[in-house]
Amino acid sequence: MSINVKQLAAEKAVEYVQDGMKVGLGTGSTAYWAIRKLGERVSEGLKITAVATSQASEDQARELGIPLVAFGDIDSLDLTIDGADELDSKLQLIKGGGGALLREKIVASNSTRMIVVADESKSVATLGKFPLPVEIVPFAREWTVAELATLGCEPVLRKNGDELYKTDNGNYIADCHFVAIDSASDLALKLQGIPGVVEHGLFIGIADLAIIGKNDGSIEIIEGVRSI
Numbered sequence: 001m002s003i004n005v006k007q008l009a010a011e012k013a014v015e016y017v018q019d020g021m022k023v024g025l026g027t028g029s030t031a032y033w034a035i036r037k038l039g040e041r042v043s044e045g046l047k048i049t050a051v052a053t054s055q056a057s058e059d060q061a062r063e064l065g066i067p068l069v070a071f072g073d074i075d076s077l078d079l080t081i082d083g084a085d086e087l088d089s090k091l092q093l094i095k096g097g098g099g100a101l102l103r104e105k106i107v108a109s110n111s112t113r114m115i116v117v118a119d120e121s122k123s124v125a126t127l128g129k130f131p132l133p134v135e136i137v138p139f140a141r142e143w144t145v146a147e148l149a150t151l152g153c154e155p156v157l158r159k160n161g162d163e164l165y166k167t168d169n170g171n172y173i174a175d176c177h178f179v180a181i182d183s184a185s186d187l188a189l190k191l192q193g194i195p196g197v198v199e200h201g202l203f204i205g206i207a208d209l210a211i212i213g214k215n216d217g218s219i220e221i222i223e224g225v226r227s228i
């Protein structure tokens, strides 16, 4: 029987959740396993409150009986568990493959700790093989996309069938194809300076810990240095 490495990493991360915590729920196929395990622990008596980073995660949590609160009802979170599309040894991340990067960044930045859960295919020496998701406002999107292209990438507006993909916030996503991202922090600054960019999928100085499930059934833990 093959091992589900995403489940392995996600369930390890849920061991860090303690009674009374306010927990941020990530989005994606790895975060799914964390939410599932949390639901199991809640049914066994764990007392937590949670906020979700997407409609999909909110629906899953609700079904499992995990108590949810609105963003405005709490000041901060104790711990967020979320996946990543790529991570390097400094715990710089690319996120947003599932389109939830804006809420994910707000939630992770307002959490005392963020644990990234991933399978080993997400670990890279240099970020950028995975197209960087950038959330942009629909208004004048052509101009924003043209500005993104000046950063040395090929931006492609994400589609959902024949339509442009819309985030939970009503915005579009430009998936920016770089060959490699030499300096994630320089690129993050440039992206923040483009009018029309709502948020980008580079998470720098946000993750405290990565739990990586390996194909041989082991777990690798990487510690990050938080600056946000």
Ligand SMILES: O=C(CO)[C@H](O)[C@H](O)COP(=O)(O)O
Pocket: 026, 027, 028, 029, 030, 031, 082, 083, 084, 085, 094, 095, 096, 097, 098, 099, 100, 101, 104
């Ligand atoms: O950033 C994300 C969603 O916006 C996800 O965390 C990321 O895409 C990883 O997803 P998965 O665990 O399914 O590979």
